[in-house]
Structure formats: structure tokens, C-alpha cells
Amino acid sequence: MSALLHVDNVTKRFGGFIALDGIDLEVQPRERLGLIGPNGSGKSTLVNCICGTLQNESGSVSFDGQTVDGLAAHERTHRGIARSFQLPRPFHSMSLADNLRIPLLYTVRTREGMLHAHSDLNARCHELLEMVGLANKAQQFPRDLTQVEMRKLELARAMAAEPKLLIADESMAGLSHSEIDDILALLVRLNERGITVILIEHIMRAVMSFSHRLAVLVSGKKIADGKPEDVVRDPEVVRAYLGQ
Amino acid sequence: MDISFDLLINAIAAGLLLGAFYAAVTAGVSISFGMLDIVNIAHPGFVILGSYLAYFININYGVDPILVSILMLPVFYALGALIYQVYYLSFEKRGQEALRGLAFFFGLLFVTEVALILVFGVDYRYVEAAYIGPSIHIGLVDLPLRMLVPCVAALALFGAIQIFITRTFTGRAIMAVSQDQLALQLMAADPIRIKRIAFGLSIAVAAVAGALLIIIQPVEPSVGREYIGRVFAICVLGGLGSMPGTLIAALLLGIVESITATFYGPSWAPAVAFGLLLLTLAFRPAGLLGR
Amino acid sequence: MNTTKFALITIVVGAAVMAFAHWYSIDYLFFASYTILQFIVLATAWNILGGYCGYVNFGSAAFFAMGAYSSVFMHKFYPLPIPALFIVSAIVSGIAGFGMGYLTLRLRGSFFAIATLALAVVLQTLVVNWEYVGGSRGAYIIRPESIEFAGITINYIEYLFGLMLLLTIIALVTARAIERSQLGFGFATIRDDELAAEACGVPTLRVKLIATTISGAFMGMAGAPFPYYIGYLQPSSAFGLEYAVNSIAMPMIGGTTSWVGPLIGAILLGSAQQYATVSISSEVNLLIVGLMLVAFVIIAPNGLIGLVQGWRRAWRKP
Numbered sequence: 001m002s003a004l005l006h007v008d009n010v011t012k013r014f015g016g017f018i019a020l021d022g023i024d025l026e027v028q029p030r031e032r033l034g035l036i037g038p039n040g041s042g043k044s045t046l047v048n049c050i051c052g053t054l055q056n057e058s059g060s061v062s063f064d065g066q067t068v069d070g071l072a073a074h075e076r077t078h079r080g081i082a083r084s085f086q087l088p089r090p091f092h093s094m095s096l097a098d099n100l101r102i103p104l105l106y107t108v109r110t111r112e113g114m115l116h117a118h119s120d121l122n123a124r125c126h127e128l129l130e131m132v133g134l135a136n137k138a139q140q141f142p143r144d145l146t147q148v149e150m151r152k153l154e155l156a157r158a159m160a161a162e163p164k165l166l167i168a169d170e171s172m173a174g175l176s177h178s179e180i181d182d183i184l185a186l187l188v189r190l191n192e193r194g195i196t197v198i199l200i201e202h203i204m205r206a207v208m209s210f211s212h213r214l215a216v217l218v219s220g221k222k223i224a225d226g227k228p229e230d231v232v233r234d235p236e237v238v239r240a241y242l243g244q
Numbered sequence: 245m246d247i248s249f250d251l252l253i254n255a256i257a258a259g260l261l262l263g264a265f266y267a268a269v270t271a272g273v274s275i276s277f278g279m280l281d282i283v284n285i286a287h288p289g290f291v292i293l294g295s296y297l298a299y300f301i302n303i304n305y306g307v308d309p310i311l312v313s314i315l316m317l318p319v320f321y322a323l324g325a326l327i328y329q330v331y332y333l334s335f336e337k338r339g340q341e342a343l344r345g346l347a348f349f350f351g352l353l354f355v356t357e358v359a360l361i362l363v364f365g366v367d368y369r370y371v372e373a374a375y376i377g378p379s380i381h382i383g384l385v386d387l388p389l390r391m392l393v394p395c396v397a398a399l400a401l402f403g404a405i406q407i408f409i410t411r412t413f414t415g416r417a418i419m420a421v422s423q424d425q426l427a428l429q430l431m432a433a434d435p436i437r438i439k440r441i442a443f444g445l446s447i448a449v450a451a452v453a454g455a456l457l458i459i460i461q462p463v464e465p466s467v468g469r470e471y472i473g474r475v476f477a478i479c480v481l482g483g484l485g486s487m488p489g490t491l492i493a494a495l496l497l498g499i500v501e502s503i504t505a506t507f508y509g510p511s512w513a514p515a516v517a518f519g520l521l522l523l524t525l526a527f528r529p530a531g532l533l534g535r
Numbered sequence: 536m537n538t539t540k541f542a543l544i545t546i547v548v549g550a551a552v553m554a555f556a557h558w559y560s561i562d563y564l565f566f567a568s569y570t571i572l573q574f575i576v577l578a579t580a581w582n583i584l585g586g587y588c589g590y591v592n593f594g595s596a597a598f599f600a601m602g603a604y605s606s607v608f609m610h611k612f613y614p615l616p617i618p619a620l621f622i623v624s625a626i627v628s629g630i631a632g633f634g635m636g637y638l639t640l641r642l643r644g645s646f647f648a649i650a651t652l653a654l655a656v657v658l659q660t661l662v663v664n665w666e667y668v669g670g671s672r673g674a675y676i677i678r679p680e681s682i683e684f685a686g687i688t689i690n691y692i693e694y695l696f697g698l699m700l701l702l703t704i705i706a707l708v709t710a711r712a713i714e715r716s717q718l719g720f721g722f723a724t725i726r727d728d729e730l731a732a733e734a735c736g737v738p739t740l741r742v743k744l745i746a747t748t749i750s751g752a753f754m755g756m757a758g759a760p761f762p763y764y765i766g767y768l769q770p771s772s773a774f775g776l777e778y779a780v781n782s783i784a785m786p787m788i789g790g791t792t793s794w795v796g797p798l799i800g801a802i803l804l805g806s807a808q809q810y811a812t813v814s815i816s817s818e819v820n821l822l823i824v825g826l827m828l829v830a831f832v833i834i835a836p837n838g839l840i841g842l843v844q845g846w847r848r849a850w851r852k853p
Contacts, residue, residue, distance in 0.1 A: 053730065072740075073733035082734070089731040091724055093792070102724055105717045107736030161736055283645040285593070285652060334833045343726075344832040346591045346648055347787055351829035354780050358822040466776075473653030480646070511664055511671075518657035525646055526638050 002065065004029045004196050005050065005081075005165055010059035012045055019045040021220040022059070027165070027198060032191050034211030034228065035200045038240075042220040043200050044086060047169050051083050052076040064164060077107050082163035084154040086170045090142035096153060097125045097138040103161035111162075124160070132156040132186060148179040155186060159195075166190060167198045172206055180206055208232070216240075250384050255506040256499055261391040263498020265460060267491045268398035269453040269471055270478040271405055272446035277476070278485030279422035280439050282331065286349040288468035288475060289356035290447050294320070294454020295369075295463045296360055302371040309371045310397055313455035317448045324447025327352070328440045353468070360465035368462035376459060394456035401452050405445075406487045418442045422485055470514050477521035483531025493531070538712045545704045553697055565692045569764060571805035572699040573757050577778060578785035578797035579706045580753030583713065584746045585783070586791030589726035590644060594635075594651030595782035597658045598628045598751050600773035602758025607668045607768055610676055617698055617760050624759035625752040632751020636744045659774045673769035676762045695760050706753050710794040713749075722746060754782075777821060781805075784828040790840030799839060 007025040048054040052073035132152040214231040216224040298309035335345035375389040409415035482489030602624035724732035789800025
């Protein structure tokens with residue numbers, strides 16, 4: 001089986017600071033990967049290098065059998081990599097429905113033979129909002145939303161691009177127990193539809209129940225990668241991360 | 245050959261003197277734009293305001309223009325602190341600095357210029373001081389005191405700012421504000437207060453730069469606009485917020501402009517700064533000393 | 536209302552204005568209204584980049600002057616009718632807009648603003664040193680008394696007014712069409728959050744370059760007939776401060792989020808200035824515009840349109 005995402009020896013420096021140091025990572029199609037690590041361990045930098053927000057200096061990232069090195073973020077979105085941001089970044093001047101319209105117009109439409117009619121677009125926006133339970137707020141603005149609704153909008157917008165891979169960057173931080181379950185259920189549903197998910201999270205309960213596999217980053221290095229229950233027992237992981 | 249060598253040496257000397265003065269004009273922008281990320285395009289307007297105050301008091305009471313500007317420091321500081329407060333409440337706090345904040349400073353620049361035209365007219369004004377006129381000669385080189393005195397004053401000002409920023413608690417807090425607001429809060433310093441102090445300082449520096457300007461050349465209200473390109477070119481070329489970088493970039497621009505004016509005519513000088521700015525933005529956006 | 540319908544309505548309104556002006560036929564009125572129309576085009580062009588994308592252009596005067604000097608150049612080099620000059624100016628200023636954007640838009644947003652500010656100074660330096668287009672002394676362009684058009688003789692100022700009216704219609708229809716198109720949504724994402732826009736698949740650099748090019752081209756077109764209008768073009772009049780400040784102040788005072796804002800702002804400020812130049816000095820006049828700009832950005836961030844919307848909302852609530 002060939003991997004959907006293949007990160008090969010990726011290194012990223014900021015001045016003298018090495019944020020990522022020779023990271024290797026493979027993600028299989030339909031897999032649910034949990035990515036954990038202490039603050040500042042390089043998780044977000046890795047996400048940014050995969051999504052094209054940052055360009056890695058050495059090593060390479062390939063997706064769906066093709067290299068994406070040197071491609072801008074929007075081109076990678078077109079290829080099928082979508083992300084949600086750690087701090088939600090909605091388009092403040094647009095209604096919820098219009099927020100979802102952007103990826104439909106700029107990503108889905110650029111792929112062949114999809115969504116040409118105006119009514120298709122509206123129906124699709126509604127469907128997506130329905131999926132995250134925000135259908136009754138389609139015409140409202142992001143400023144009217146609660147924290148958890150904002151996270152859902154963020155995920156819905158990522159999903160609107162119809163990605164093959166979804167990277168959820170700490171989409172549960174600061175939420176209550178039941179809200180976390182809400183978001184988890186949503187991510188599981190998406191995965192069951194055939195979307196590969198990388199979940200970056202601090203909340204171990206969520207990561208453990210969601211992930212098929214767990215990778216651990218510490219100070220820009222991957223120190224463990226395997227079955228969740230094995231990884232959390234790995235002495236190096238315990239020492240570096242969980243035991244602190 | 246001899247004549248053009250003579251010209252070149254003199255052009256370089258004049259450029260160095262001019263460059264030191266440019267550094268004084270840019271110092272304020274290096275603080276506001278470089279460290280605080282406030283795009284104060286009205287800065288040259290405050291410089292010209294400083295020139296006119298120096299002119300007004302010099303002509304009416306015979307006070308030395310540099311002394312006037314030093315006496316004016318608290319006034320300009322207060323003005324700067326006030327402007328920052330308005331800017332913070334109206335734009336920065338609401339996340340609207342990009343569009344409206346810029347329009348606000350543009351409005352201020354414009355209002356200052358037009359108000360000065362209304363009060364003083366569009367004629368060139370100049371100050372009187374003992375050192376305007378005579379020159380000293382060192383070998384081939386002519387050093388007019390009109391340029392030398394502002395150069396020395398500018399370097400002194402520049403040194404004082406550098407010492408303030410690197411040696412005092414407030415100064416270091418200003419540096420910190422440009423790098424890490426969180427760290428600053430951990431130091432129990434209010435970032436808004438620090439930024440207000442820093443912005444006040446940047447405007448206070450404009451008062452001195454204004455006095456130096458009117459010693460160097462006669463001033464009319466629209467002269468400020470010529471400095472916008474220069475000031476931001478130096479600031480970017482020097483690497484945003486770096487004081488030593490600013491000084492080097494200012495001296496460089498001074499020399500290049502002076503050589504251009506000597507060999508191609510003074511009417512081309514204003515284009516040099518802009519060309520340099522565009523080249524920097526295109527090839528070395530991190531500045532000369534940047535990585 | 537779709538774009539075709541809107542275009543038809545503006546054409547009807549434009550024709551009515553033209554017919555009224557022709558019937559009234561006072562030269563001064565043509566001169567004054569031409570200036571207001573010119574400001575509507577400039578304000579609308581500025582707003583396509585500034586209001587829709589959130590990128591500030593301080594160099595409106597430079598783009599306007601590029602249009603005007605393109606006409607002067609063509610006048611000496613190979614005289615063309617004014618409608619063709621519109622196209623020449625659009626190309627020259629459009630390329631300049633594209634170039635400025637390409638050099639600075641990959642960096643932080645404020646660099647673009649600073650570069651446009653310096654652009655005016657440098658272009659003025661170039662023009663002052665360029666003898667072919669008159670240098671610092673300026674260039675005379677003798678305006679014909681009248682022009683033959685489909686067998687009828689039209690007063691030349693009326694002809695210029697008509698052309699500017701047509702350009703205004705094109706600018707307004709374009710601005711409104713952009714607002715409702717995919718491009719308009721792309722512009723709005725750039726104003727709101729560029730990082731999120733990229734993540735949604737918006738090619739932000741390309742979208743911004745489209746904006747700087749369209750905006751620059753319209754500013755250039757606004758300047759194309761100017762030498763014929765003024766008769767004697769000097770660098771200081773083509774690069775006049777009033778263009779830079781008005782093209783920012785008008786949308787800011789009217790409201791930047793839709794095509795209506797710059798239109799209202801330009802009509803109000805434009806007519807007020809036309810009236811005031813007669814009664815008070817032009818400096819006082821510009822001072823008032825500057826103070827209004829500062830006051831509006833502080834007190835009414837969404838301009839007159841925002842104020843009206845706010846009142847309507849407050850009216851409905853209780």
C-alpha cells in the first residue's frame with residue numbers, strides 16, 4: 001500500500017533555531033494519526049510545512065504520489081490537503097455560508113466538472129453547515145458564534161475543500177468534556193467517509209480514543225511512532241513528555 | 245581626472261554629513277515602524293513641524309535652533325504619546341491598523357502640511373545661527389559648518405537613543421515589545437504603556453531632526469514628502485528596528501544621493517531613495533544586515 | 536439585480552444627466568462636473584484595492600499623472616482620439632500597478648503602502664527631468680473649440696464631460712460586478728485573513744495583483760483626458776496632492792465595503808470642494824478634507840454608509 005502523505009527528512013530552521021530536525025512521517029489512506037508533543041516541539045511548524053504555509057529548507061513532502069515541494073499553500077489545498085487553524089481564523093466580514101463558499105469557489109470549482117450552478121453552491125454550503133450542526137446560523141456572522149461553534153465552522157470550511165487529508169490543529173483546546181466529544185464524533189464521521197485525518201492535540205483522552213497510530217515530536221525530532229498504547233508506554237516518551 | 249577625483253571626495257564627505265542627518269530623521273521611524281510596527285507615515289510631517297517651530301522661535305527670539313528643539317522635546321513627547329493613545333484606542337485595539345490606521349497617519353501628514361501652508365505660506369524659510377555660512381577645509385575636502393554641526397548633533401542624538409534602548413529598563417522593554425509581548429507581560433510591564441512611551445520618544449526625536457533640517461536647508465511645508473521615501477528606504481535597508489543598521493543605511497543613502505547630485509544634477513536626487521527602496525524590497529527585504 | 540440590468544440603469548441615468556447638461560449648457564457646469572466625475576472614477580478605483588482588499592495606495596496622484604502624461608506623450612508622438620488615449624493610459628498605469636504589486640505584495644502589507652507613497656515623488660522627479668513631455672515648465676495642449684461627431688458639432692468641454700461620464704459608468708459597473716463575483720469574494724478574503732484565504736485555495740498573490748492592476752488602470756484612465764481638460768499640464772498639477780488625499784478620503788468618508796461608498800463620498804466631497812474653491816481658498820478647502828478624513832476614520836470606521844446602516848438597525852430594534 002502506498003502512503004497518502006510522505007514526509008521525508010524535513011528540516012526547518014528559524015535563524016539559528018532548528019524547529020524541525022530531519023522528520024520522517026508516513027500517513028496511509030483513511031488512517032487516523034495522532035500527533036502529540038509538548039509546546040514548542042515543532043508540531044505546528046510541521047503542519048505549516050505540510051500545508052505550504054512555510055517552505056522546508058531540506059527534505060521533501062509528497063502527497064498522493066506526487067511531490068508538493070515548492071508549491072504554495074493554495075496549490076496544496078487544490079491537491080487535497082486541508083487544515084483547520086489552532087486559533088480559528090474565520091473571514092469576519094462574511095456570513096457563515098459565505099465562509100464556506102470560498103473553498104467551494106476557489107478549490108472545488110478548479111477541479112474538473114464539479115459545482116457549476118449557483119444553486120449547487122448554496123446547497124453544498126447548507127449541507128456542510130448541517131454536518132457540523134450550524135445550519136440554522138447560515139446567515140449569521142462569525143462574531144455571533146461561541147468557541148465550540150467557531151471550531152466547528154473552522155472544520156466545516158476545511159471540509160468544504162473536499163480534501164483527501166484533513167489536518168486538525170488543536171481543534172479542541174479550551175472546550176468542555178461534552179464539546180470535545182462533539183468534535184471527536186465529527187472527525188470520526190469524516191474519517192468514515194474516507195478522509196485521512198491528522199489530529200494534533202494536547203488532550204490525551206481525545207487523542208487516545210481517536211488515533212489508529214500515534215507520533216510524538218520533541219524538540220523538533222520524532223521520538224516515537226506506533227500503536228497508541230505502545231507509544232504512551234515508551235520510556236523515552238514518558239520521560240520527555242508525559243512524565244514531566 | 246583630478247577635478248573629478250576632487251569632486252568625488254567632496255561628494256563622499258558631503259554624503260557622510262548628509263547621511264548622519266538622515267539617520268536622525270529616520271531614528272524616530274526606526275522606533276515606531278521598526279520596533280512597534282506602527283506605520284507612521286506622518287513622521288516627516290512632525291519633522292517639518294519641528295523645523296517651523298525652530299524657525300519661529302529663532303527668528304523672533306534669536307534662540308539657537310538646536311536649543312529650541314531640545315526645549316521642545318517634552319512637548320513633542322506628549323504629542324506623540326497622545327497620538328499613540330488615539331491610534332491604540334481607534335485602530336490597534338480593534339485590529340484595524342492596516343487600512344484605517346494608515347489612512348489616519350496619512351490624514352495627519354496632510355493636515356500638518358496644509359496647516360503649515362496656511363500659517364507660514366509656501367515660501368522657503370531659514371534660520372540664523374553663527375555656524376551657518378563658514379566652512380572648514382581639510383586638504384581637498386570642504387566641510388561647511390552648516391552640515392557639520394547637524395551631523396555632530398545627529399550622531400549625539402543617535403548615540404543617546406542607542407544607550408537608552410540598550411542600557412535602561414524602559415529601553416529594553418521597548419526592544420522586548422517588538423519581539424515578544426508575552427515575555428513583556430511576564431516582566432509585569434504594560435505593553436501599551438511601553439508602546440506609548442516609545443512612540444512619544446519617536447516623535448520627540450522628530451523635533452530635533454526638524455531643527456537640524458532647517459539648519460541644513462531652507463524649508464517649505466511640502467519638503468516633508470521628499471523625506472518619506474528616504475526615511476522608509478533607510479529603515480527597511482537598515483533592517484527594521486536595528487539602530488546600527490539604520491545608521492549604516494543612512495550614511496550609504498547620503499553618499500549615493502550626494503554622488504548622484506554631484507554628477508547627474510540635484511533634480512535626480514529624490515529618485516535615488518525610491519530606487520534603493522524598491523531594490524531593497526525586491527532583493528533584500530530583511531535589510532543589509534539581515535540574514 | 537444582475538450586472539447587465541445595473542449597467543442599463545446607469546446608462547439611462549448617465550444619458551439623462553448628459554441630456555440635462557446639454558440642455559442647460561453652461562461651460563462652468565461642465566468644468567465643475569467633469570472634476571466630480573473624475574473623482575468618482577479615482578475613488579472607485581482606489582476602493583477596488585483599498586476597500587475590497589484592504590491594501591492602501593497612497594500614490595493615486597502618481598497613477599493619475601501617469602495617465603495624463605501618457606496622453607501628453609502621445610499628443611507629441613502620434614496624436615490619437617481621446618477614447619484611444621483611455622486605452623493607452625489604462626495599459627501604462629495598469630502595468631505600473633502590476634509592477635508595484637509584484638515587487639512589494641509578497642512582503643508585509645505596509646510595504647506596498649510605503650512604496651506607493653514614494654512612487655509619486657520619484658515619478659514626479661522623472662517627469663520634471665523629461666524634456667520631451669515638457670519637463671518642469673509643463674506642456675501646452677491646445678484644446679479644439681469643438682468636435683465633429685456623427686455630423687453634429689459638439690462643444691469640446693461637453694465632449695470631455697461625456698467621455699468622463701462614460702468612464703464613470705464603466706468604473707461603477709466594474710466595481711459592482713467585482714463585488715458580486717468570485718473575484719470579489721477573493722478580494723474580501725484578503726481583507727479579512729490572507730493565511731486562511733490561502734488555506735481555502737485562494738491564490739492570494741495573483742488575486743492581489745489583479746486588484747492592483749485594475750485599480751491602477753482606472754486611475755490612469757481618469758487622468759487620460761486631463762491634459763485636454765486643463766490645456767496646460769504642469770508636473771505639480773498632475774501630481775497634485777488633492778488627488779492622493781481625495782481618492783482616499785472619498786471612499787473612507789462614504790464607506791469602503793461597496794461601490795456606493797466612493798460614489799457618495801466623491802459626490803459630496805467633490806461638490807463641496809467645487810463650491811468651496813469659489814468661496815474660500817483651496818488650502819482651507821484641503822485642510823477640511825484632511826480633517827474630515829481623520830475624523831471619519833476615528834469616529835465612523837464604516838463611513839456614511841456604516842452610519843446609515845447603524846441608524847436603520849437602531850430604528851428597527853425598539
